[in-house]
Amino acid sequence: MIQPRPRPKTATDIYQAGLQQKPGYFSYAGFRSLQLLSGTNSYFHITHAGEEQCEPGHYYDETRTEYHMHFIIRGKGMFQIEDTLHPVKQGEIFLVPAGRQNAYQADWEDPWHYIWVAFGGSRVWRFLESAGFTPDKLIRPAYAPTEQYYALIQGILDARNLTHANELKRMSGLYAVFSLLTRTRSMENAAGDQGFYSRNKHVNHAIQYIQSNYSTTNIVDIASYVGLNRSYLTTLFKKEMHISLQEYLIHYRMEIASRQLETTTRKIGEIAAAVGYDDLLSFSKAFHRVHGVGPRDYRKAFSEMGRRG
Amino acid sequence: MTRDIRISTAGDPTTQPVSYETEELYVVRCGVQKELPGYKSGGPCEGWYVLFFILSGSGVFRVGQQPYPAAKGDILLTRPLQPVSLQADGKQPWRYTWVAFGGDSADTYLEYAGFGAADVIQHSAIPNESYLKIIEEMLQIRESTMTNALAKVSALYHILYLLARNQTSRRQPGRANYDYPREVYVEYAKEYIGYHYAHIKVMDVADYIGVSRSYLTMIFNKVLGQSPQEYLLRFRLEQGAKQLRETDKSLKEIAEAIGYEDAFTFSKIFKSKYGVSPSVYRRERKGAAQ
Numbered sequence: 125m126i127q128p129r130p131r132p133k134t135a136t137d138i139y140q141a142g143l144q145q146k147p148g149y150f151s152y153a154g155f156r157s158l159q160l161l162s163g164t165n166s167y168f169h170i171t172h173a174g175e176e177q178c179e180p181g182h183y184y185d186e187t188r189t190e191y192h193m194h195f196i197i198r199g200k201g202m203f204q205i206e207d208t209l210h211p212v213k214q215g216e217i218f219l220v221p222a223g224r225q226n227a228y229q230a231d232w233e234d235p236w237h238y239i240w241v242a243f244g245g246s247r248v249w250r251f252l253e254s255a256g257f258t259p260d261k262l263i264r265p266a267y268a269p270t271e272q273y274y275a276l277i278q279g280i281l282d283a284r285n286l287t288h289a290n291e292l293k294r295m296s297g298l299y300a301v302f303s304l305l306t307r308t309r310s311m312e313n314a315a316g317d318q319g320f321y322s323r324n325k326h327v328n329h330a331i332q333y334i335q336s337n338y339s340t341t342n343i344v345d346i347a348s349y350v351g352l353n354r355s356y357l358t359t360l361f362k363k364e365m366h367i368s369l370q371e372y373l374i375h376y377r378m379e380i381a382s383r384q385l386e387t388t389t390r391k392i393g394e395i396a397a398a399v400g401y402d403d404l405l406s407f408s409k410a411f412h413r414v415h416g417v418g419p420r421d422y423r424k425a426f427s428e429m430g431r432r433g
Numbered sequence: 434m435t436r437d438i439r440i441s442t443a444g445d446p447t448t449q450p451v452s453y454e455t456e457e458l459y460v461v462r463c464g465v466q467k468e469l470p471g472y473k474s475g476g477p478c479e480g481w482y483v484l485f486f487i488l489s490g491s492g493v494f495r496v497g498q499q500p501y502p503a504a505k506g507d508i509l510l511t512r513p514l515q516p517v518s519l520q521a522d523g524k525q526p527w528r529y530t531w532v533a534f535g536g537d538s539a540d541t542y543l544e545y546a547g548f549g550a551a552d553v554i555q556h557s558a559i560p561n562e563s564y565l566k567i568i569e570e571m572l573q574i575r576e577s578t579m580t581n582a583l584a585k586v587s588a589l590y591h592i593l594y595l596l597a598r599n600q601t602s603r604r605q606p607g608r609a610n611y612d613y614p615r616e617v618y619v620e621y622a623k624e625y626i627g628y629h630y631a632h633i634k635v636m637d638v639a640d641y642i643g644v645s646r647s648y649l650t651m652i653f654n655k656v657l658g659q660s661p662q663e664y665l666l667r668f669r670l671e672q673g674a675k676q677l678r679e680t681d682k683s684l685k686e687i688a689e690a691i692g693y694e695d696a697f698t699f700s701k702i703f704k705s706k707y708g709v710s711p712s713v714y715r716r717e718r719k720g721a722a723q
Contacts, residue, residue, distance in 0.1 A: 167457045167537075247456070254579040285643025286621055288545035289598035289611045296590035299455075303583035329577045351576035 167257050168251065170298045172242035173280045178230035185227035190244040192220040195266060195273045199236035203228045203263065210263055212236075215270060217305075219252070219262045239270075239277045243298060255305035267308035267417070276301050327364045330357065331372070331396075338377050339400040343369055378414040381407075385423040392419050454582040458536035460589050463568050467528040468521035476517040478533035482543070484499070484555045484592070485509040485519075486568075488560040491506055493520045493553070501554045503527070507557045508596075510548050528625035530565045545612070547600035552672055558599040611644060615652040621696055622649065622661065630668050631692035635661045662698055673699065677715040682712055 130242065134263045171190045178201070200213035204227045205220075212218050212228075214236075220226050222244065230236050280297040283290035329350045334341065346369065347354040361369040377399040384395045393404055396419075401407035413417045452634055453459040461481045468474075481599070485494075491504035495518045496511065503509055504527070511517045521527050540550075547555055557564075574581045586641050611618070616703045621642045626633070638661060639649045653661045669691045676687045688699035 167455065250454070251583070284641065285617060286613050287597070287643055289594050290643070292542060292545065292590050292594035292597055296587045296594055297588035299583050299590060303580050303587055306578075306583060308582040333577070349575060349577055351578045351581075 136402075137273045162172050166245040167247040168243065168245040168295075168298070170241065170243045170280065170294050173240065173277055175237075175239045175277070175281070175292075177237040178235045180230060180232045182230040182235060183227065184229075187225055188220055188222050188242070190242045191239055191248055192242045194218050194220070194238045195270055195277070196236050197270045197274065199231060199234045201228060201230045201236045204278060205262060212263055215266050217264055217266050217381045221259065221262065239274055241277055241280065241298065251302050254309070255302055264309070265271035268304060272304060273301060276304065321341055324364065326352060328359065328360060330369065334373055334376055338373065338380065339398060341373070341400075343373070346373075349369050349379040374410055375414055377401075378411050381411060381419065382415060382422060385419055386426050390424075395419070435618060453535070454579060455586045456536060457538040458542065458589060459534060459582070460585040461533040461535055462573065463530070463571050465528075465530045465531040465565070465568065465572070468526045469520075470526045471521060471523045472526060473518060473520040474611070476511050476515075476519065480513055480618065481510045481533040481535050482513060482539050483531055483533045484596075485511075485529050485531045486557065486564045486713075487562050488528045488530060489564060492524045492527040493522075494518075495520075496553055499553075503554060506557050506560070506561060508554055508557050508600075510543065517528060530561070530568045532568055532571070532589065532592065542597075546593055546596035555600055559595065563595060564592055565710055567595075611648065616720040618644055618649070618657055619652055619656045622653070623664075626665055626668055630665060631690060633692075638665075666702070667706075670703060671695075673703060673711070674707070674714065677711055677716045687711075 131221055132404075172192075178199075195217050196212060196214050200211065203212045203218045203220075206225050210218070218228070220228070252258075253345050267343045279300075280294050283293040283297070330346050333346055333349050337345070343354060343358070347357045350357055352360070359371050361367075361372070365372060367375070381395050381399045384390060384398065385392075388395075389402050390398075396402075396407035399407075401410070408418050411417075411422070415422055417425065462478055464477065466477075485503075485508065487505050487507045487509070489504055489505050491502065494501045494503050494509050496515055501509065526662075540601075553641070567588050571585055574584055574588075622638050625638055625641050630639070635649065636646055639646045643650075644652075649661050653664060655658060657664060659667075673687055673691045676682055676690065682695040684699065688694075688696045691699070693699040693702070700711050703714070707714060709717070
């Protein structure tokens with residue numbers, strides 16, 4: 125377990141010691157969010173950010189009310205969560221979750237220099253999970269050069285003045301940090317599968333994309349939009365929907381076409397073009413295959429039904 | 434079809450979103466458009482908030498029956514379900530970039546950006562190309578992944594940040610505009626002083642929290658009944674007194690730790706405030722504690 129040797133009393137004392145040793149090495153900002161001040165429930169908000177070159181053996185053990193994420197730029201140290209002790213080093217990220225008993229200490233020989241950002245809100249775990257953290261997995265490699273995180277967090281620190289504009293800038297920075305975390309986290313996964321969406325969600329995305337872009341899209345577009353490779357998406361789709369993606373697209377187009385035949389007097393050529401067919405013959409063929417009759421007969425049958433009804 | 438007379442100048446302005454990962458703010462669509470002379474259309478995204486940044490040319494924007502003539506450098510806003518139409522000028526049709534978005538906090542953020550509930554149009558304080566640059570980057574983000582959802586909302590926050598920074602100053606021209614209740618600034622200043630008291634002047638405090646020195650003085654007097662100068666001095670001396678009581682550090686060390694050049698200056702100021710010299714104070718208090 126971590127043994128605090130000459131242990132400083134409070135964060136302020138440590139801070140003072142740090143300042144006197146290496147002025148300029150330390151920066152710290154606590155933020156105010158108007159939303160929080162007004163007592164509104166927050167989905168996601170930033171509360172602090174900072175940079176610290178720790179003294180050898182620097183030690184913290186506060187149980188936090190926010191989530192503190194540390195990006196180690198240089199050096200190493202130990203991170204203890206409840207009864208488990210983990211060594212953490214340069215190029216790694218460790219997360220101190222709100223409300224959990226923890227302690228962390230800079231190495232005595234090679235103390236860490238880290239940047240950190242603290243945040244809270246009801247949606248924190250959604251973003252943390254997509255960034256590769258779980259309540260049991262609180263350490264991960266940065267996967268990207270730490271300079272990239274450093275630049276984003278410096279941007280947040282620069283926006284410390286209390287203005288509405290800065291409140292927005294800090295949130296922009298926080299989401300950029302999480303976008304980078306999520307992007308680099310996907311490098312862990314099998315090639316092609318950006319696994320942080322469930323299969324079902326990929327399929328839903330494909331369907332919603334078709335519904336919005338049915339007249340112009342093709343399978344390659346859909347796969348590129350969803351972010352999966354083509355053959356993986358078609359396999360996934362078939363498993364989930366029991367119909368191939370290609371078939372689904374054709375069915376959806378013919379569904380739209382049949383509705384237009386029923387409710388408008390547009391020419392068949394126009395309707396074909398509106399659902400993505402330049403060639404009337406291939407449209408008629410596809411329509412026939414889906415509805416059992418050609419478009420002309422379909423319209424005729426429908427209008428007769430209407431007259432009779 | 435009307436679509437073929439529109440010219441998209443970057444990416445695919447019709448890319449549809451499929452889901453929203455963030456509730457307080459999210460991007461729906463964005464695009465860049467150059468219209469032909471006289472071209473008239475409805476809004477690109479009527480269920481959402483849409484910000485338009487006019488890049489060149491001019492036209493007329495209508496909300497209901499109310500026309501708003503707009504030209505290069507203007508920013509327009511439509512809100513969800515407002516009946517709007519846009520008509521490009523017959524001679525110099527406009528080119529504009531737009532972003533459609535939604536979210537629980539959209540109204541609040543638009544207010545920060547200088548768009549009150551009834552506001553439709555503003556003249557941009559910075560070239561609209563700054564916004565174009567961000568939107569063009571967003572148009573490169575196509576795949577529907579969490580990474581991209583977060584990158585887009587980050588970009589949208591950045592747009593709103595630029596608006597809030599540049600447009601709110603227009604609201605009350607010639608006057609500094611402080612966004613937060615004065616108690617919040619005072620609390621923020623006190624926290625900053627708590628960390629930095631040994632190394633700072635009042636001006637540093639004002640710079641840090643982002644207000645003028647005179648405003649800081651005014652709110653300290655109103656909220657705490659003392660000036661920031663007095664507060665800082667008192668805070669330093671309290672820290673000095675605490676160290677006198679609780680440590681065996683020399684006077685010189687304590688003086689330096691709380692930001693005085695030497696023990697003599699510290700003693701003088703301490704005596705004027707507490708009525709006794711630091712060494713007498715230490716002797717009495719330490720003696721009393723034992």
